[in-house]
Structure formats: structure tokens, C-alpha cells
Amino acid sequence: MTADGGWVWMYGVTGDNAEPFADGVAGVGGVGGSLPRTITAARLTAVVGDVGDREYGEAALRRNLEDLDWLARTARAHHTVLEVVAKRGPVVPMRLATLFASDAGVTGTLQERADDFREALSVISARSEWGVKAYAVRPADPAGEPGHQAAGREGPATGPGAAYLQRRRAQLTASKDARAEALASARTVYAELGRFAVLSRLYPPQAPDLAGQQAPMVLNAAYLVADERVGEFAAAVDDLTVRHRFVQLTLTGPWPAYSFTGDGDGPGPR
Amino acid sequence: MTEPEYDPAIQGERIALVDLLDRVLAGGVVIVGDITLSIAEVDLVRVSLRALVTSISGLMEAMDDPREYS
Numbered sequence: 001m002t003a004d005g006g007w008v009w010m011y012g013v014t015g016d017n018a019e020p021f022a023d024g025v026a027g028v029g030g031v032g033g034s035l036p037r038t039i040t041a042a043r044l045t046a047v048v049g050d051v052g053d054r055e056y057g058e059a060a061l062r063r064n065l066e067d068l069d070w071l072a073r074t075a076r077a078h079h080t081v082l083e084v085v086a087k088r089g090p091v092v093p094m095r096l097a098t099l100f101a102s103d104a105g106v107t108g109t110l111q112e113r114a115d116d117f118r119e120a121l122s123v124i125s126a127r128s129e130w131g132v133k134a135y136a137v138r139p140a141d142p143a144g145e146p147g148h149q150a151a152g153r154e155g156p157a158t159g160p161g162a163a164y165l166q167r168r169r170a171q172l173t174a175s176k177d178a179r180a181e182a183l184a185s186a187r188t189v190y191a192e193l194g195r196f197a198v199l200s201r202l203y204p205p206q207a208p209d210l211a212g213q214q215a216p217m218v219l220n221a222a223y224l225v226a227d228e229r230v231g232e233f234a235a236a237v238d239d240l241t242v243r244h245r246f247v248q249l250t251l252t253g254p255w256p257a258y259s260f261t262g263d264g265d266g267p268g269p270r
Numbered sequence: 271m272t273e274p275e276y277d278p279a280i281q282g283e284r285i286a287l288v289d290l291l292d293r294v295l296a297g298g299v300v301i302v303g304d305i306t307l308s309i310a311e312v313d314l315v316r317v318s319l320r321a322l323v324t325s326i327s328g329l330m331e332a333m334d335d336p337r338e339y340s
Contacts, residue, residue: 075294079285098298109301113301117299252286259293
């Protein structure tokens with residue numbers, strides 16, 4: 001704990017460009033409402049903030065991270081600061097809730113891991129992270145569901161039960177085929193987009209209710225793309241959306257390079 | 271049907287929480303040591319975010335069940 005009875009929250013690390021942040025990260029309220037500030041050592045600058053023990057101490061943190069509203073608020077505050085810093089230059093993000101007992105701890109970490117941070121900064125320099133998700137969708141194609149018309153309100157010849165089963169079987173077959181097509185498309189899309197990227201990474205698909213989507217997600221990928229290739233990359237996403245009718249693609253970004261500066265202990269490629 | 275999300279300008283305004291949580295909970299640099307308290311030590315991603323984990327396994331089951339698929 002710091003002398004004030006709090007903790008030092010670390011957002012990320014940038015190069016030795018502390019001057020723009022001399023007055024804090026202007027206009028941005030950070031995690032816990034405190035103004036972000038900087039700590040410089042080993043020609044690196046850590047962007048940090050001061051948070052209180054009551055909300056961010058170990059026991060409180062465990063409890064609060066279970067609270068989705070608290071988690072959402074905190075994640076957005078962490079992200080907002082990183083986005084502002086990223087506009088000025090490359091920044092290596094820290095995982096959410098990286099807390100130090102004191103400024104000395106931050107300084108020590110910058111010194112001890114200076115080479116790692118510099119390496120990470122060089123990887124993400126003049127590049128940005130983009131997210132691509134694919135949802136499995138069924139093309140609007142009546143021909144894909146044989147029996148649907150015949151079993152309509154005109155009345156089936158073989159009785160309602162048999163017609164129902166026939167229709168159901170046809171639907172299940174079509175569903176299985178569509179799912180297989182969607183997964184195959186997802187694999188193709190992931191590989192094709194990789195040609196425009198420096199690095200790529202797969203996250204587990206998000207559950208439909210969490211993602212705010214009805215359709216199942218079949219691809220949740222992140223790409224590190226050189227700034228000069230972003231236009232090409234986005235055009236490739238559009239092109240793939242047209243070519244693969246069993247998936248719908250969404251593009252998000254640019255993100256601070258969360259997915260390409262870590263220690264590889266996340267979900268990773270599968 | 272899903273909404274297209276192609277416009278980066280619009281994207282910035284409404285980043286999906288779940289996309290953000292993917293990144294801030296599983297990405298970024300992890301520092302572990304006696305000078306820090308970190309999410310990696312708390313081991314939340316596996317232990318505490320039960321709601322997220324449960325939902326994801328639910329998805330995998332749904333993917334195996336064509337009735338859930340439409």
C-alpha cells in the first residue's frame with residue numbers, strides 16, 4: 001500500500017515521451033476517478049493512477065471483480081486512458097487490475113523489464129489491433145429447405161405428423177450443413193485475413209447473449225495490422241463477407257494492442 | 271439478422287463490453303511479484319468470472335445442437 005493508504009494502478013507503458021503528459025492525461029478521469037499521471041524510468045514512461053485501498057485492496061478487488069457493473073466501469077476507464085495515450089504513440093497495455101504498492105514498484109518494474117517493454121513497443125509501433133468476428137448465418141434461400149412449402153397450410157398428403165417429421169429432418173440437415181459451411185468459412189476467413197496482418201490471435205467465441213447477437217459466433221480473432229495496410233485489410237473483410245454467405249463478419253478497431261503485447265498466457269491460438 | 275459494424279467512427283462510440291473484456295482480461299502485460307497485486311494472482315479469469323465461462327461452454331453445446339441453430 002502507498003503512504004496514502006492506496007495503490008498505484010498501471011495502465012500501460014510508452015516510450016520516453018513523458019512531456020506531453022506533464023499535466024496528467026488531460027481531460028481523462030481514470031480508474032477510480034483519479035487523474036492519470038506518469039512515472040519515467042529507464043527511458044520508458046508508465047501511465048499510472050492512484051486508487052484507494054477500500055475499493056482496490058486485495059479483498060475488495062476480489063469482490064468487485066465479481067460485480068459485472070464494477071468490472072464494466074473499470075474496464076472502460078482503463079481502456080479510455082489507453083486510447084488517449086495510444087493517440088500520441090505506441091503504448092503497451094497492462095492487463096486489467098495491475099496494481100503496485102508504490103511508485104518505487106513501478107520504477108523497479110520499468111527498470112527490470114525495460115528490454116521486454118522496448119521489444120513490445122517496437123512490435124506495435126506504426127501498427128494497430130483490429131478485431132474480426134464471424135457469426136454463422138443461414139442464407140435466405142428457400143431452396144435450402146425442401147419440404148417446407150409442401151407441408152404448408154394446404155394440408156399434407158401423408159398426415160400432419162409425418163409431414164412434421166419430414167420437415168424437421170430437412171431443417172436439421174440444412175442446419176448441420178450451414179454450421180459446417182460457417183465453420184469452414186471461418187477458417188478460410190481467419191487465414192485469408194492473416195495475409196494482411198503482422199500477427200494474429202484467436203479468442204474463444206463469445207456466447208450469443210453476451211455478444212448481443214442471436215447467431216452463434218464461429219470466429220473471434222484479433223489482428224495486428226501495419227498502419228499502411230489497414231485500408232487493404234478492411235477491404236478484404238468486405239470482400240470475404242460477400243464471398244462467404246454462411247457467415248457475417250464484423251470489424252472492430254483500432255484497439256490499443258492488447259492482444260499482441262502480453263505474455264502469451266491468454267487463450268492463444270487454438 | 272446482425273447489424274453491420276463496419277464504420278470505425280461509430281465503433282469507437284459503442285465498443286461492446288464483451289470485446290473489451292476479451293482484451294483487458296486475457297491480453298496486456300502481466301506483472302507478478304511481491305510488489306504488485308494483479309489479476310493474474312487473483313486468477314479471476316478462470317475462477318471468478320463464472321458467468322462468462324458458463325456462457326461460453328453453453329455456446330459450445332448450442333453449436334452441437336442444431337435446434338439451437340437458426
